Amino acid sequence: MSGAVGAGVYIHPIAFATGPQAEDGAAIRLAGSMVYASRFALVTREGAVAVRRSLFGVREFESALGDLDAALETEARRQWGNLQKAHAPLQAGERTIRFDQPQVMGVLNVTPDSFSDGGDFLERPDAGKAHAAAMLEAGAAVIDIGGESTRPGAAATWEGDEKERVLPAVEYCAAMGAAISVDTRRAGVLEAALQAGAHIANDVSALRYDPRSAELAANAGCPVILMHAPGSGDDLHDGGEYDDVVSDVFDFLKDARERAIAGGIAEDRIMLDPGIGFGKSLADNLALLNALPLFHALGSPLLLGVSRKRLIGALSHEEAAHDRLGGSLALAMRGMDAGVHMLRVHDVKETVQARNVWRGLRDAALTDFAQLPMD
Template structure:
């Protein structure tokens, strides 16, 4: 029996609902207002229907769908308008009604962005973490294993030795900390050291014990899309339509986590830019980011200094990709993404603050309206 799949994709945004006489909705409770939506039905990998409507016409469009898609349609439309509550992390609160910046702290010898300088020099690591925290990073994301293509696997004991001191240092300075790992022993050690969030690039699939651990704690869990299931997360990146295929897989890993005991309100989703994806795949995902709000979870975008920026800018090396990283951060903000995982915190926070000021001003700007 053929099962149709539905996608409600926000297509256009406006400065505020008053600009279009109320014909727009607040996307995911943030600072972005969506006006036009594509209601898409896919069957066996192929799009069989697509209707574009404004917010005022969405109910009629959903009513025209096959009856078996009715519940899913109502769920996705509700999800798109869902306001996500703040994350309460110890005595710190991270609001999700505006973009927040997550600073990257790699304590690995082979990081593509910093060459391992923060693993061998504890003072440099502490200074860099403090600078990100002071610059406005809401979260510091600490990783002890490189997940770039071709990187060697790390023994979990060694990963713990790299991660735990960094977590302790960041927690001591008052930072909210996430641990970027796919190994349950590392997750547990980091949480015991004071980390607040689990960030798993394998979406709790690398080790079955990860799901058990995530279900047993109160920490939020970030589930990222990667096509590979073993050591190589970049393997098997073959897509019929990457935007819809990644949406489907993120729904699957979310539902698997919920079935395994992880509270749905603790799940954040990440489309996995650069993981098993060609430049064209990444661009398709970035252009369609707003679709993922239909899953009803907060979203994280990790595109900072990724290889695609070099591919689009004369193969600029990682440390010369700040401009491209800021451009992609703005793409994420314009799509209503709640968390931006970046290397260049000061610059991204500044860009976010200017973007937020523009959004605030737009809501009170009635100069274009007729009395």
């Protein structure tokens, strides 16, 4: 996936405030979230090389454009607008999912071999149903149902097997009134799941794996989640080589978003996911996590899936997946601090509690300076 072509520009939020009043109004609200940014880095890239980095504050944007050529200036202005764009709520059946605070998506794997909870709910539908109900009660805004393991080295799943795994779970979650996303890259599975009561397409191939998927999603009018993965074939992890992982993933998601819109998918029904852990080294994953605020410049709500992933074990004594709650919460907090709109997690109750405390701190911070006179 290396080999960036042409020139590009990227606006990185690099300094943050508890609210605009903390900077006397010189801070922007990132993508309608509860996070405010006050300082930025404008980076220009030619091919694989970053050739310029300039820093600016909110009131210095015009001067920061400097001598950019017309195309780069147009793109910089588009990104600047996107960084300040408040996203419309997502409609999932009768459920409305608002993005004015981080939302939590609960994972329901109905697979025999997923890295974390594979097999727990496939052969025991009553256990799956109870788990889904518990996640909804704990505050999950969406239940994400997956019938294929996408861990490194996992074999591709036959479409018929995936349907047999996914559809019963969709049906019992739909009976609970849940907002449901289906984690699949196959149009046949997506079509059957939507008919059974699912609402959202969560495609780890960004609609590249199955040529029917984009048209199906457009015709169905369903929201889609486009994730970065370097591989477009059976192995999503194949080809994870980058000139600059942050810029390369940004460019990939920009292109995927534009293709989806050109294919008839409404702009306000697209979410983007940087694909942590998919064809990326530990260093790549950490670079993306540290650069998360940049991805608001793409203009769509962001989803982050880091729960129980291998990078947590790599940073902490190689703990097994079920022993990674602390690391999962730390990364969820990193996402919230970056203004991510939705967190895909296994441990819903604990993540919702962390989110609620985080929100309490944010709400309180908005009044911290209210009584102080300004010089």
